Amino acid sequence: MKGQILIVSGPSGSGKSTLLSRLLKEEKDLYFSISTTTRAPRQGEAHGVNYYFTDEKEFKKGIDEGEFLEWACVHNNYYGTSLKPVLRALDAGKIAIFDIDVQGFNIAKSKLGGLITSVFITTANKSELNFRLSNRGTDSAQTIQKRLENAVGEMEHILEYDYFLVNDDLQSCYENLRSILRSMRLRTLSLNVEEIIKNWNN
Ligand code: ADP
Numbered sequence: 001m002k003g004q005i006l007i008v009s010g011p012s013g014s015g016k017s018t019l020l021s022r023l024l025k026e027e028k029d030l031y032f033s034i035s036t037t038t039r040a041p042r043q044g045e046a047h048g049v050n051y052y053f054t055d056e057k058e059f060k061k062g063i064d065e066g067e068f069l070e071w072a073c074v075h076n077n078y079y080g081t082s083l084k085p086v087l088r089a090l091d092a093g094k095i096a097i098f099d100i101d102v103q104g105f106n107i108a109k110s111k112l113g114g115l116i117t118s119v120f121i122t123t124a125n126k127s128e129l130n131f132r133l134s135n136r137g138t139d140s141a142q143t144i145q146k147r148l149e150n151a152v153g154e155m156e157h158i159l160e161y162d163y164f165l166v167n168d169d170l171q172s173c174y175e176n177l178r179s180i181l182r183s184m185r186l187r188t189l190s191l192n193v194e195e196i197i198k199n200w201n202n
């Protein structure tokens, strides 16, 4: 059994964490890749749960030591995906989920493209994104402004992804995301053909 990777990208505040935390609760054999970041923890975030929080010196050491499958600078902070735990999850036949930005997605695609299914998630419009970021109450007005500006550039990359979801109604967006995940489980990529043929012959 071979694992696969599901990459979810989209503007900050579009609802990626909300959708993924439900998916992780309700679906089996998933591995959520906890990124390392130099961003400060938000209220309610915990080290080793949402992110591994670190400083720039340690992050750069990680880059030099080849720790990251991909890393990028997003909204003035570093974010990276550690390679080793992802390889372990893939070996165990799991679907590894990355919540990463467009730059990181393209790096991951250049290295492990054959294993990746990708989804771009956004809001119905920019003002809804602004509303959600403000309503979330975790970021300053300046940070929100930066995230909104960044969102416009991110939207230009939609066509690089396999799927596009508008997270307007949470329930229907969740169901669409779950359908994508379930279709991944049906891909021949993850099959143990020898075992299937052996059983089929019996
Ligand atoms: P991201 O992980 O993409 O930055 P979050 O999951 O933190 O986004 O969601 C941003 C805010 O929007 C949160 O306060 C969340 O509760 C809210 N939210 C998520 N999805 C919806 C939705 N479909 N409708 C309304 N609010 C939503």
Ligand code: 5GP
Pocket (backbone or CB within 6 Å): 008, 009, 010, 011, 012, 013, 035, 036, 039, 070, 071, 072, 074, 079, 080, 081, 099, 100, 101, 102, 103, 104, 105
């Ligand atoms: P936030 O600060 O809102 O948690 O995340 C900001 C952005 O960084 C989001 O677009 C998120 O997908 C992205 N991000 C989170 N972790 C990683 C990572 O490991 N690598 C890359 N390239 N982007 C990441």
